[in-house]
Amino acid sequence: MAEQNAPMLSVRGLTRRFGGLTAVDAIDLDLARGELVSIIGPNGAGKTTLFNLVTGHDRPDAGEVRLEGRDITGLLPETLAGQGIARTFQLGRVFGNLSVMDNVLIGAHTRLRAVKPAVPVIGPLLELGLALLRPASVRAEEERLREEVKVILARFGERLLPRIDQPAYSLSYANRRRVEIARALALKPRLLLLDEPTAGMNPTETAEMQALVAELKAEGLTILLIEHKLEMVMRLSDRVMVMDEGKKIAEGLGEDVRNDPKVIEAYLGHGLSRSEDEQETAA
Amino acid sequence: MASWLDYTINGLIVGNVYALVAVGLALIFGVSRLINFAQGSIYLVGAYIGWVAVVQLHTPLPLTIVVVAVAAALVGLIIERLGLRPLQNSARIAPLLATIGISFVLDQLVMLTFSPNPRALPSQLPDVRFQVGNGTIGLLDLLIAGVGLTSALLLFVFLRYSKLGWAVRATAQDRDAAMQMGVDVNRVNQAVFGIAAALGGVSGMLVGMYYNQIDTAMSLQATLKGVVAEVVGGAGNVPGAVVGSLLLGLVESYGVAVFGTSYRNLFAFLLLVLVLVLRPNGLFASARQAPPEPLTGTFIAPSRPLRIPRWALAVAVGGFAILPLFPVSFYVLQTLINAWLLGMLALSLTLVAGTIGQVSLGHAALLAIGAYTSALLSLSLSVPVGLAVIAGGLMSAALGTTLISPSFRLRGHYVSIATLAIGEIVSLVILNWESVTRGPIGISGIPPLSLFGYDLISASSVYWFSFAVMVVLALLQGRLLTSHLGRSFRAIRDDDIAARAYGLSLNRYKSLAFIFGGFAAGVSGAIAAHLYSYINHETFNTQQSILALTVVILGGLGNVVGAILGSVALVGLPEVFRIAAEYRILIYGIVLLLLVRFRPQGLLGTI
Numbered sequence: 001m002a003e004q005n006a007p008m009l010s011v012r013g014l015t016r017r018f019g020g021l022t023a024v025d026a027i028d029l030d031l032a033r034g035e036l037v038s039i040i041g042p043n044g045a046g047k048t049t050l051f052n053l054v055t056g057h058d059r060p061d062a063g064e065v066r067l068e069g070r071d072i073t074g075l076l077p078e079t080l081a082g083q084g085i086a087r088t089f090q091l092g093r094v095f096g097n098l099s100v101m102d103n104v105l106i107g108a109h110t111r112l113r114a115v116k117p118a119v120p121v122i123g124p125l126l127e128l129g130l131a132l133l134r135p136a137s138v139r140a141e142e143e144r145l146r147e148e149v150k151v152i153l154a155r156f157g158e159r160l161l162p163r164i165d166q167p168a169y170s171l172s173y174a175n176r177r178r179v180e181i182a183r184a185l186a187l188k189p190r191l192l193l194l195d196e197p198t199a200g201m202n203p204t205e206t207a208e209m210q211a212l213v214a215e216l217k218a219e220g221l222t223i224l225l226i227e228h229k230l231e232m233v234m235r236l237s238d239r240v241m242v243m244d245e246g247k248k249i250a251e252g253l254g255e256d257v258r259n260d261p262k263v264i265e266a267y268l269g270h271g272l273s274r275s276e277d278e279q280e281t282a283a
Numbered sequence: 284m285a286s287w288l289d290y291t292i293n294g295l296i297v298g299n300v301y302a303l304v305a306v307g308l309a310l311i312f313g314v315s316r317l318i319n320f321a322q323g324s325i326y327l328v329g330a331y332i333g334w335v336a337v338v339q340l341h342t343p344l345p346l347t348i349v350v351v352a353v354a355a356a357l358v359g360l361i362i363e364r365l366g367l368r369p370l371q372n373s374a375r376i377a378p379l380l381a382t383i384g385i386s387f388v389l390d391q392l393v394m395l396t397f398s399p400n401p402r403a404l405p406s407q408l409p410d411v412r413f414q415v416g417n418g419t420i421g422l423l424d425l426l427i428a429g430v431g432l433t434s435a436l437l438l439f440v441f442l443r444y445s446k447l448g449w450a451v452r453a454t455a456q457d458r459d460a461a462m463q464m465g466v467d468v469n470r471v472n473q474a475v476f477g478i479a480a481a482l483g484g485v486s487g488m489l490v491g492m493y494y495n496q497i498d499t500a501m502s503l504q505a506t507l508k509g510v511v512a513e514v515v516g517g518a519g520n521v522p523g524a525v526v527g528s529l530l531l532g533l534v535e536s537y538g539v540a541v542f543g544t545s546y547r548n549l550f551a552f553l554l555l556v557l558v559l560v561l562r563p564n565g566l567f568a569s570a571r572q573a574p575p576e577p578l579t580g581t582f583i584a585p586s587r588p589l590r591i592p593r594w595a596l597a598v599a600v601g602g603f604a605i606l607p608l609f610p611v612s613f614y615v616l617q618t619l620i621n622a623w624l625l626g627m628l629a630l631s632l633t634l635v636a637g638t639i640g641q642v643s644l645g646h647a648a649l650l651a652i653g654a655y656t657s658a659l660l661s662l663s664l665s666v667p668v669g670l671a672v673i674a675g676g677l678m679s680a681a682l683g684t685t686l687i688s689p690s691f692r693l694r695g696h697y698v699s700i701a702t703l704a705i706g707e708i709v710s711l712v713i714l715n716w717e718s719v720t721r722g723p724i725g726i727s728g729i730p731p732l733s734l735f736g737y738d739l740i741s742a743s744s745v746y747w748f749s750f751a752v753m754v755v756l757a758l759l760q761g762r763l764l765t766s767h768l769g770r771s772f773r774a775i776r777d778d779d780i781a782a783r784a785y786g787l788s789l790n791r792y793k794s795l796a797f798i799f800g801g802f803a804a805g806v807s808g809a810i811a812a813h814l815y816s817y818i819n820h821e822t823f824n825t826q827q828s829i830l831a832l833t834v835v836i837l838g839g840l841g842n843v844v845g846a847i848l849g850s851v852a853l854v855g856l857p858e859v860f861r862i863a864a865e866y867r868i869l870i871y872g873i874v875l876l877l878l879v880r881f882r883p884q885g886l887l888g889t890i
Contacts, residue, residue, distance in 0.1 A: 055784060081786035093781035095774045096585050097889060105767070106774045110786035115767055128795050131766035132759060142767065169585040187785065 006069030008033045008191055008222045009054070014063035016049055023049040025246035026063065031191070036213075036223040038233040041243035042267060047226045048090050050243070051193050054224075055087045056080045067191065082110045084190035088180040088197060090226070096169035100160055103168050103179050104149045107186030114141040145186075152182050155212060173200050181212070192216070193224045198232065210236065234258070242266065289419065290540045291533065296424050296493070298532020299431035302525045303486035304509030305516065306438065307479025309524035312513065313455035314468075314475050318696040320382040321362050322483050323506030324389035329355045329484025330491040330501060331393055334404050344407040348430070348485060355484020356477040358389070363476035368469060369880055374585075376642060379696050380836060380879045383644070386502065387829060387872030394499045395865060401498035404491035427489050434482055435525060442521075447474055455519065483509075503825060504548070507707065510700050511555040517565025518697075527566065530554075549711045552704040559701055560689045586884030591844055600754060607743035614858075616742040620814070622854040623749040627807035628827070629834040629846035630756055631800035636832065637840030637889065638764065639796040640776030641690070642699045645706020646804060646831055647823040648686075651713060653679040653805025654812035654823065655720060658729045661813070668733045672809040679805020684797040691793045694779065706828065713820040725819025732813045749810055753847070756803045761843050763799060764890065772796055773841070773890075826868060833875045839885030848886060 009031040016024040024046045031037050039047050052058035054065055056077040064073045067083060075083075086107070095103050114137040115130045117123060130138050153160045156178050163171060168179055177197060184192055197213065198206045210232045217223060217236065227233050233240060234254040242250040242257055244266035250257045257263055304322055311319045332354045336342045342350060366381040408426060412419040442448040447470070453461040454471045462468050487505065491497040512531045516523025531551060538550035558566065607616060628650060636642045657675030660666040666674065686709065690701035713720045720726075732739040732748060739745050763769055771792050775782045779789060812818050834853050838845025853874070857867050878885065 057780065057784070077780075077783040078786050078788045081784060087784055089781065089784075093778045093784075095777035095781065097777055098770065098773055102770045102773075105770060106782070106785050106787070109767075109771065112767060124791050124795055125798075128763075128768065128799065131768045132762055134762075134766065167585065167587065183785065 006066065007031055008035070008068060009224065010066040010069075011050075011054065012064050012066075014050065014053055014065065015061050016046075016053055016058060017061050022246045024053060024060070027243075027246075027248055029241060029248075029251075031222055031224060033222055034217075034220045035238045036217045036225060036236055037239045037241060038225045038227055038237040039241050039243060040227065040230065040233055041249075044245075045243040045266075046246040047243055048195060049246075051087060051195055051224075051226065055085055055193060081187065084187070085193070086184035086187040086189035086191070087193040088177070088184055088195055090195040090199070092173070092176050092180060094168040094171075094176045094179050094183075097167055099167055100153070100164050100171070100179055100182075101146065101149055104152060104182045104186045105145060107183035108145045108148065108188075110187060111145070112141065114138045149182075149186060152185050155185075155215075156182065157208075174202075174205050177201070177209075185216075189221070191222050191224070193226075195226045196228060197225070198227065198229055206232065230258070287540070288415065290536045292415075292420055292424065294533035294536030295529060296427050296532070297536060298512075298529035299427050300486050300490050300493070300528075301508050301512045301531055302431055302528035303434060303482045303489075304505055305512035305524035305528045306434070306521055307482045308509050308513040309516070309519055309521045310451070310475045310479050313519040313521070314451060314458070314471055315367060315378070316519075317367065317378045317382065318510060318513075318518070318700060319362070319476075319479070320379070320506055320699075321366065321386040321389060322479065322509055323502040323504065324386045324393075325355050325358055325362075325480045325483040326487035326490075326505040326509075327393055327497075327499060327502040328358050328389060329487035330404065330497040331397055332484065333488030333491055334397075334402055334497060337405060337407060338402075347407065347488070351484045351488045352481040355487075356481040358484070359476040359478075359480020360473055362480070363472050365876070367472060367476070373879075373883060375695060377879050377883055379642065379699060380832075381876060383829065383832070384872045384875035384879065386506065387868060388876065390499055390502045391865075391869035391872060393502075395869070397499075399499050401496050403495050404488070404497050405495060406492040408492075423489075423493060427493065430485060430489065434485075438478070438521070441478075447471070451475060507548075507704065508551060511551050511704070514555060514697070514700065515558045515566055517567045520565060520567060523565055523567040530566075545711075545715055548707060549715070552708045552711070555704045556689050556701065556708070559693060559697065563693060563697070586839075586888045588839060588842060588888035588890045589886075591887070596844065603750060604747070607746050613742050616746045618855060618858050619851070620742070620746050620749050622851045623746075623753045624807050624811050624814075625831065625834060625854055626753045626847045626850040627756055627803050627810075628831045629838070629850050630753070630760055630843065631802075631804035631807070632831045633835045633838065633841055633843065633846040634760060634763075634772075634800040634803075635796055636835055637842065638769065638776065639772040639793060641702070641793060641796070642832070643687070643702040644699045644825070644828050644832070645687075645702040645704070645709070647825060647827040648706040648709035649679045649683045649801050649804035650808030650811065650827065651709055651818075651820075651823040652682050653808035654818050655713065655726070656805070657809030658726045658812045658818060659719070661730050662726065662728065667736075668730055668813055669735065672732075672806055672813070675809030675812075676802040676806035679808065680798045680801035683801035683805070684794050687797055688790070688794065691790050703825070703828075706825065710820050710824070720820070723820065725817060725822075726812075727817045729812050729816045729818070731816065732810065745814065752806060752810065756806070757843050757847060760799070760803070764841070764843065768792070768795060829875075830868075830871055833871045833878075835885075836875060836878050836883075837885055839887040839889050841890040842885065842887045843890075845885055845887035 007030045011027055011029040014024055014027045027050060041047055053060045056075050059074045064071055072080060115127060117126050119126055159175060159178055168176060181197060198209045201209060206229060213236055237254055239252060240254050240257045241248055242263045249262045249266055250260045304326055308319060308322050311317060329351050333347060333351045336347045336350045362385055366385050367378055370377040370381055406423050408422040412421045442452055450466045450471050451474060453466055454468055458468060512528035513524045515530060516527030531554060534554055535547050535550050539547050632643060632646050653675035656678040657671040660674055661668050661671040686705050687702060690698050693701055714723060732745060739748050771787055775787060775789060775792055808823060834849035835846060837852060838849030
């Protein structure tokens with residue numbers, strides 16, 4: 001079947017304009033199954049807008065997005081979640097008043113079966129009834145998911161497990177990022193989009209996060225990563241795409257992209273010499 | 284019959300008045316992203332200050348206008364100081380609730396000072412009318428148009444050319460950036476509230492002169508109309524608000540011409556709902572807006588709920604259950620029955636406003652739907668009262684959810700406007716649909732509560748019945764909260780964008796919350812109908828919606844035990860202290876304000 005050979009994610013000519021500004025300008029991008037591609041670029045390059053377009057949080061003005069060959073352009077985020085796309089958010093969007101457990105359980109929402117029978121029209125009412133009556137099948141499903149959540153949280157060592165019943169607003173910034181990633185993993189995604197997972201983390205925490213992402217990649221997960229920490233990008237990525245002012249200015253293996261003059265110029269600004277390359281790596 | 288030109292002129296004049304209110308709302312929304320629910324109260328205050336000036340002080344017209352503008356501006360500054368500034372770092376729900384509280388306090392103060400009876404506010408202009416084509420135009424019409432145009436011009440010059448005006452525009456575009464560039468945002472807010480209030484006050488006075496009548500009901504109407512005009516034009520869009528106001532005035536005027544006066548408001552609210560559904564960013568929104576920035580902090584204040592041990596709850600329920608066995612007075616039982624009925628409404632509202640974050644201001648409409656359904660079924664079709672009450676709950680769940688569903692795509696403050704408007708629509712439909720609802724006469728002779736053929740007449744039997752129903756509803760809601768639905772509702776409240784990213788359909792879960800909550804409110808209204816034996820379109824009014832909201836905030840948003848505790852407190856305490864009825868609403872308003880300021884999580888905490 002053709003679908004089997006289609007890339008996991010395929011983006012063609014994706015464009016989004018805000019007034020006079022073209023935030024995402026005719027971007028093409030392919031992600032093979034199990035591949036990890038990083039998107040880098042200066043602030044305001046359009047990386048997060050691209051994420052929003054892929055995950056349905058924003059609609060493109062032109063272009064298309066395909067998931068394993070099927071056109072998913074302009075579908076709603078809740079629909080795309082059901083198709084196995086999970087994402088984290090740049091500024092962190094945990095559910096503040098929900099416990100860590102409940103936050104991650106929301107990630108598993110699309111996998112609820114017993115309590116959410118796929119019946120048209122009266123489905124929602126059945127869902128309400130089942131939630132109130134809670135027959136054995138519903139309780140078993142809930143129990144199973146809770147166990148799964150604990151397994152997912154265990155991937156973060158002792159960071160989250162001891163805080164499993166604490167409300168998310170009481171967590172440290174780094175722990176909220178971790179909760180977001182745990183929530184994304186609970187969806188059992190086919191495609192995972194991580195928007196700056198290490199923002200605001202210290203070097204130890206960054207190393208932990210890098211190890212986790214490497215582990216996820218090793219397990220065969222397809223990942224699209226936005227990240228500013230170039231060392232992490234170079235170590236993890238199969239390929240790197242560089243964006244500037246909405247356009248793709250380079251794409252390829254990490255080392256090649258890193259030495260591309262256009263990339264260096266985008267990062268350092270115009271008129272700066274090449275010798276300042278080192279500073280860019282440090283940033 | 285008056286000519287079309289007359290209706291057009293009337294529409295434009297009324298639109299001009301709305302514009303004075305709506306422009307203020309738009310300015311305030313621009314700089315603070317707040318829909319000022321107290322704007323109508325300023326309009327009311329302006330009308331009464333105008334009355335004092337004209338009737339008691341006999342000021343000449345230009346001085347009257349100045350007095351009203353200055354006094355109203357002062358009220359605006361007070362609102363900014365109490366309602367906005369202390370809450371700048373609070374959850375987004377806080378300033379919304381504060382302006383609702385201030386609005387009730389101001390309205391009640393005016394009512395207590397001047398009595399609720401309407402007063403005449405004579406126009407200070409000679410009654411001269413000019414012939415224009417086949418219509419006429421009066422001096423007052425010209426004055427209103429003149430004030431409208433002059434204010435628009437002054438406002439334009441202020442925003443465009445004064446330094447403070449620049450600051451206002453900068454703050455409206457990007458508050459944080461403006462602050463970093465040294466703009467004193469507090470001063471901007473003060474200026475905007477002062478200007479908005481001055482315009483609103485003058486508008487109230489002009490309307491009073493136009494109809495030669497002022498009364499305290501003007502306030503809510505003005506807020507609603509101003510908000511409708513503002514939303515039609517696009518929230519925060521000042522020229523849009525002017526156009527929206529004129530459009531609203533014309534729609535109303537032509538609607539009255541075709542269908543009659545009692546339909547005036549219905550057109551206004553239908554226009555609002557239509558715009559909210561079709562163009563939620565207003566008629567003049569420029570294409571699609573950038574998606575909203577991720578908001579740090581949630582709509583409601585974070586808190587840890589107080590855990591009450593089960594045995595304590597069981598003891599409390601047991602205690603209230605055996606209360607009628609002791610020699611307590613009829614008065615105590617009557618008070619507690621009222622508390623249980625309010626408790627059911629508060630359960631409904633705490634689910635809708637607290638758990639899923641849709642701050643409904645039209646919740647009394649759900650009571651009305653349940654009450655009318657049950658009353659009509661038992662009267663006209665002789666359905667047994669027990670069944671009729673359940674049918675009332677189901678009808679409220681179904682019809683209420685359907686009516687409110689246009690608001691599901693809205694967020695934050697817009698939900699409150701839409702639900703307020705939908706509540707008004709329900710009340711207007713009840714008033715005008717005489718063949719079914721018996722219109723303004725209301726329904727009398729509603730049979731008393733009965734269960735399996737036994738009439739519940741004695742106070743203790745009614746007490747037990749209402750208490751039992753409330754406890755069952757509370758237990759069900761508690762069970763709902765511990766299910767995956769409770770989790771999903773709360774996730775949608777905390778961050779609807781993240782919730783959607785994880786597959787939660789907002790329509791589906793908001794519907795479910797309103798279905799469950801609508802049932803509880805409908806049952807409450809139905810029981811009330813059989814207790815009162817008479818209901819009309821005013822039995823269930825906005826004051827009840829606000830009372831329920833105060834109860835919910837007092838108990839803690841989403842908190843089931845808190846909703847019941849809050850009901851007992853707000854129904855019981857005024858009785859204990861023998862507070863006269865006219866002061867109660869004032870006290871509810873003050874309680875709401877104090878809670879928002881000092882204990883936003885309520886007594887038992889947000890769940």
